Amino acid sequence: xxxxxxxxxxxxxxxxxxxxxxxxxxxxxxxxxxxxxxxxxxxxxxxxxxxxxxxxxxxxxxxxxxxxxxxxxxxxxxxxxxxxxxxxxxxxxxxxxxxxxxxxxxxxxxxxxxxxxxxxxxxxxxxxxxxxxxxxxxxxxxxxxxxxxxxxxxxxxxxxxxxxxxxxxxxxxxxxxxxxxxxxxxxxxxxxxxxxxxxxxxxxxxxxxxxxxxxxxxxxxxxxxxxxxxxxxxxxxxxxxxxxxxxxxxxxxxxxxxxxxxxxxxxxxxxxxxxxxxxxxxxxxxxxxxxxxxxxxx
Amino acid sequence: xxxxxxxxxxxxxxxxxxxxxxxxxxxxxxxxxxxxxxxxxxxxxxxxxxxxxxxxxxxxxxxxxxxxxxxxxxxxxxxxxxxxxxxxxxxxxxxxxxxxxxxxxxxxxxxxxxxxxxxxxxxxxxxxxxxxxxxxxxxxxxxxxxxxxxxxxxxxxxxxxxxxxxxxxxxxxxxxxxxxxxxxxxxxxxxxxxxxxxxxxxxxxxxxxxxxxxxxxxxxxxxxxxxxxxxxxxxxxxxxxxxxxxxxxxxxxxxxxxxxxxxxxxxxxxxxxxxxxxxxxxxxxxxxxxxxx
Numbered sequence: 326x327x328x329x330x331x332x333x334x335x336x337x338x339x340x341x342x343x344x345x346x347x348x349x350x351x352x353x354x355x356x357x358x359x360x361x362x363x364x365x366x367x368x369x370x371x372x373x374x375x376x377x378x379x380x381x382x383x384x385x386x387x388x389x390x391x392x393x394x395x396x397x398x399x400x401x402x403x404x405x406x407x408x409x410x411x412x413x414x415x416x417x418x419x420x421x422x423x424x425x426x427x428x429x430x431x432x433x434x435x436x437x438x439x440x441x442x443x444x445x446x447x448x449x450x451x452x453x454x455x456x457x458x459x460x461x462x463x464x465x466x467x468x469x470x471x472x473x474x475x476x477x478x479x480x481x482x483x484x485x486x487x488x489x490x491x492x493x494x495x496x497x498x499x500x501x502x503x504x505x506x507x508x509x510x511x512x513x514x515x516x517x518x519x520x521x522x523x524x525x526x527x528x529x530x531x532x533x534x535x536x537x538x539x540x541x542x543x544x545x546x547x548x549x550x551x552x553x554x555x556x557x558x559x560x561x562x563x564x565x566x567x568x569x570x571x572x573x574x575x576x577x578x579x580x581x582x583x584x585x586x587x588x589x590x591x592x593x594x595x596x597x598x599x600x601x602x603x604x605x606x607x608x609x610x611x612x613x614x615x616x617x618x619x620x621x622x623x
Numbered sequence: 624x625x626x627x628x629x630x631x632x633x634x635x636x637x638x639x640x641x642x643x644x645x646x647x648x649x650x651x652x653x654x655x656x657x658x659x660x661x662x663x664x665x666x667x668x669x670x671x672x673x674x675x676x677x678x679x680x681x682x683x684x685x686x687x688x689x690x691x692x693x694x695x696x697x698x699x700x701x702x703x704x705x706x707x708x709x710x711x712x713x714x715x716x717x718x719x720x721x722x723x724x725x726x727x728x729x730x731x732x733x734x735x736x737x738x739x740x741x742x743x744x745x746x747x748x749x750x751x752x753x754x755x756x757x758x759x760x761x762x763x764x765x766x767x768x769x770x771x772x773x774x775x776x777x778x779x780x781x782x783x784x785x786x787x788x789x790x791x792x793x794x795x796x797x798x799x800x801x802x803x804x805x806x807x808x809x810x811x812x813x814x815x816x817x818x819x820x821x822x823x824x825x826x827x828x829x830x831x832x833x834x835x836x837x838x839x840x841x842x843x844x845x846x847x848x849x850x851x852x853x854x855x856x857x858x859x860x861x862x863x864x865x866x867x868x869x870x871x872x873x874x875x876x877x878x879x880x881x882x883x884x885x886x887x888x889x890x891x892x893x894x895x896x897x898x899x900x901x902x903x904x905x906x907x908x909x910x911x912x913x914x915x916x
Contacts, residue, residue, distance in 0.1 A: 399686075409875070
């Protein structure tokens with residue numbers, strides 16, 4: 326009785342395996358039959374972030390996808406554009422679709438997709454720094470009222486030569502004009518930080534380095550998005566808020582704003598896409614639906 | 624005397640503990656209702672109930688912002704309908720096979736497989752959909768693959784276990800005498816199953832379908848990865864075009880949203896909740912009808 330059960334389970338597993346093996350073989354044959362040709366007359370698959378993302382807000386504003394007229398402000402994103410709630414999903418979508426286009430933080434670019442040049446400028450740290458690559462946004466730290474000495478000391482560290490080196494090592498662009506050497510202050514206490522998931526990896530590195538110099542300082546970090554961090558700073562439940570988008574007026578009036586770094590936004594296409602360079606006009610037209618095919622991209 | 628008092632005491636405490644346990648689920652439902660309606664209703668009145676439900680324009684970052692969820696309500700209905708079209712025939716036939724025609728040794732394989740299907744987390748379904756079903760649809764049907772069809776296929780698979788297990792047990796619950804009576808007047812096995820057993824299990828099968836609808840309409844993680852999440856105007860909705868549902872609207876934007884936008888997302892949850900209440904109400908009306916018969 327027991328034996329037969331085991332045999333059945335094994336048989337079942339084998340069946341599953343065979344099905345999967347069959348599938349993969351079939352798909353390999355399929356891809357062999359159709360050599361990787363790029364059909365310029367296929368529709369472009371436009372991939373965007375969700376309406377509340379900091380990356381989207383910045384990108385759509387720079388690319389004039391958001392149109393401001395008098396008091397109105399309308400996001401003209403083409404009907405039918407895919408919207409995803411994370412960088413990873415945007416990458417997966419563009420990686421899988423030959424005719425896709427998307428945008429992500431410069432720090433997240435990998436060889437799974439291809440980052441194209443915009444107006445002839447390669448998306449590199451140097452070009453963002455020099456201003457040749459125009460698609461970029463600030464990473465902000467915000468605090469409310471007069472900071473405690475401890476928070477002041479940490480902000481000083483983030484703007485110091487050590488802090489700026491960490492920032493640059495992570496492919497972001499340090500924003501401090503004339504960084505100074507930071508010396509350990511020997512302070513102790515807890516700093517509570519909340520906010521953007523894009524800023525969090527950089528913040529974590531800064532905290533580690535700061536703790537090496539000041540081992541008695543403890544950090545509590547929560548990364549749930551820019552708006553959350555700004556909210557937390559406004560209601561003083563956290564000491565520092567992180568934001569990957571510019572503050573709105575009603576927020577800016579209540580907070581102190583520090584630019585931690587500048588982050589480029591890379592425009593990405595599928596690896597099989599022969600295009601290496603897009604003008605910002607083309608990008609705008611693609612995202613507003615005036616261009617729907619790669620053949621129309623000049 | 625001492626003993627009786629003691630047992631009385633433990634009786635009462637245990638009763639209280641059991642009562643409390645029963646109360647907790649009721650309290651949880653009440654708390655969730657309260658939260659949803661307290662946070663959601665003010666936003667709906669601020670936006671305007673008609674504008675919120677019957678406007679197809681969703682532009683929370685525009686100035687002036689528009690918060691219309693009609694496109695998502697329709698999207699949820701389409702995707703769920705698609706899941707039912709795909710999942711119900713397969714699930715029902717599987718249930719009939721399992722309960723009436725299945726040899727024991729095959730049953731031992733199929734039944735655990737169905738149970739396993741029920742236990743797979745929805746994020747895994749989502750990955751499967753994104754890596755297998757989306758490319759499949761893209762290459763064989765056209766479009767870019769992120770579509771109503773892909774979402775329907777994934778949801779159709781996800782509701783199978785619900786439909787199969789409830790339908791199967793309700794067909795098994797039909798008294799043996801029904802079948803014997805049918806055979807007694809000369810009916811074949813097939814006639815007995817399709818004209819006597821399945822109709823007799825009607826209410827159970829309906830229940831399974833409604834629970835399936837509930838699962839499909841509330842599913843989030845799997846849908847967000849295959850549906851493309853584009854807000855489509857009603858006249859542009861197509862089977863192979865992307866779509867946004869009520870659930871995916873909440874999950875894609877909640878992490879960043881603030882102010883009225885955040886409240887509008889909670890209000891989207893209220894609308895979803897109303898759908899679920901309607902489903903549950905129809906469920907209990909089916910059950911009470913079945914009991915009367």
